Amino acid sequence: MSINGVFRTSVSGMNAQANRLSVVSDNIANSGTTGYKRNSAEFSSLVIAQGGGEYNSGSVTTQVRQSVSQQGNIAASSSGSDLAIQGDGFFVVQDAAGREFYTRAGSFVQRTENNVTYLVNSAGYRLKDTTALDGSAGPITLPVGEIVAPQRTTQANFALQFPESAAVNDTKKSSMVIYDDVGREIVVDVNMTKTAANQWTITYDDSLGPQTSVIDFNAVTGLGTATPAAMAYTLPGGEAIPIGLGPLTEYATDFSARLVGNGNPAGTFSEFAFGEDGTLNGIMDSGAIIELYQLKFARFPSPDQLTAAAGNVYSASNASGVVEVGDPGMNGFGSLVPSGLEQSNVDLASELTSMIESQRSYSANSKVFQTGSEILDVLVNLKR
Incomplete structure (x- = not known):
């Protein structure tokens, strides 16, 4: 074995541990960085071909591995x-x-x-x-x-829950806001009247006059017995806004209504x-x-x-x-x-442990280098 191999191997060991310390340093410095993903140094050996009874020492290299896929805690x-x-x-x-x-x-x-x-x-x-x-x-x-440009309402929907216990001729009221082409707000009052057992009639007024739709419910399931006729709200200019109906139910609970339309007024x-x-x-x-x-x-x-x-x-x-x-x-x-x-996925306890290990390994490799240097001095002194 050449004494030079000792120097080469120990130097590669010190370089590898220095790289590991650099990675640890980067991880610790970014332990508070939002979304930071820790790195780790992985070691691999480089082996030199052996022959006869001699041993030729190799070296060690490092490769940095990222833990990008590791989830960090969410704060x-x-x-x-x-x-x-x-x-x-x-x-x-x-x-x-x-x-x-x-x-x-x-x-x-x-x-x-x-x-x-x-x-x-x-x-x-x-x-x-x-x-x-x-x-x-x-x-x-x-x-x-x-300034946000106004958007005319182009569609709306009525989602209604009617109380099964309501008496015939009981009335419920709600309203919906829609917008015309210039963003003018139009409040549509909607009346819902129980016109017969398990039957409700929806009524509102538009530019064409009163609009109605009759909804029949199954007394056992509380669901509609048929698809209700399509409804629409017609603006004064003649534009018709289709109104979807559903879900529609008649359960043994309180009345609730969700009448919504798209569109928006001008504003910021x-x-x-x-x-x-x-x-x-x-x-x-x-x-x-x-x-x-x-x-x-x-x-x-x-x-x-x-x-x-x-x-x-x-x-x-x-x-x-x-x-x-x-x-x-x-x-x-x-x-x-x-x-x-x-948050960063850095574990400070693990990083500090790696730091201690690297410090000891670096010191040990430096001792190998120092010992090789002393042996070389002995060889040089033989000539004196």
Whole structure:
């Protein structure tokens, strides 16, 4: 065995432990970073071919392994724009140049650049989405301070529960708000009268006069005996708004009504909020809610093989596989947790233990190097 082999092996050992300490240092430094995924250093040996009775020492190399697929704990947040993912998936983000990245760090805030308001994380990456209106993809832009154009009501629905114990000629009342083309609010009063046993009549007035629909119920099941005739509300200009009926029931419980229509008046948004299904809704000062975007998640067959980049983001690689995009909570994608943040998956106790082990191994390898140096001195001194 050449004495030089001792130096080579011990130096590779010290380098390997130094790499491990670097990984541990990075993990500890980012133990409080939202969505950070810990790394670990894996060792592998390099063996030199042996011959005769001599032993030729090899060396050791390190490879960094990511734990991107390991779930971190989710902590509650007071911000409605903070988001977390429970399960498989990544947020899709873009940098200012439009390059696409993926992250689990969901601490998004509003930032206005050149009069355009984006949702960006702490590293400045913009949250990307698919618009609910036209299906086009791009970074989310929030209409902060903009006048929202009115949308005429185009459809409505009556969901009604009638009390089975009501007497004939008993009347229940409710109302629905709809909007015309300029966003003018129209309140539609709806009367519901029990006209016979297990029969109710729905009545309201529109521009054509009184409109009625008779609903018959099965006395045993409390469900409708037939599909009720279609209803519509006709605006003064002649536009007809179709009204769906259902669910309709007659159970032995209290009366309840849910009469809703789409559309909105002109106004401005007072706030924005994400739903668990990934929709980003704008809440107007009038209380109307408008769906603006549908959040999409990305996932990979081998997420631990993604390429890490600055800002706690990742990019696709050949080893990670092809990206797949889908809705939160659907087809195996993780669920969205609004007002939550995924914490780092670093375990400080494990990292400190690894630090102690690396320190001892580094010291032991340095002793091997020192011993080899002393042996070499002995060889040199033989000539004296």
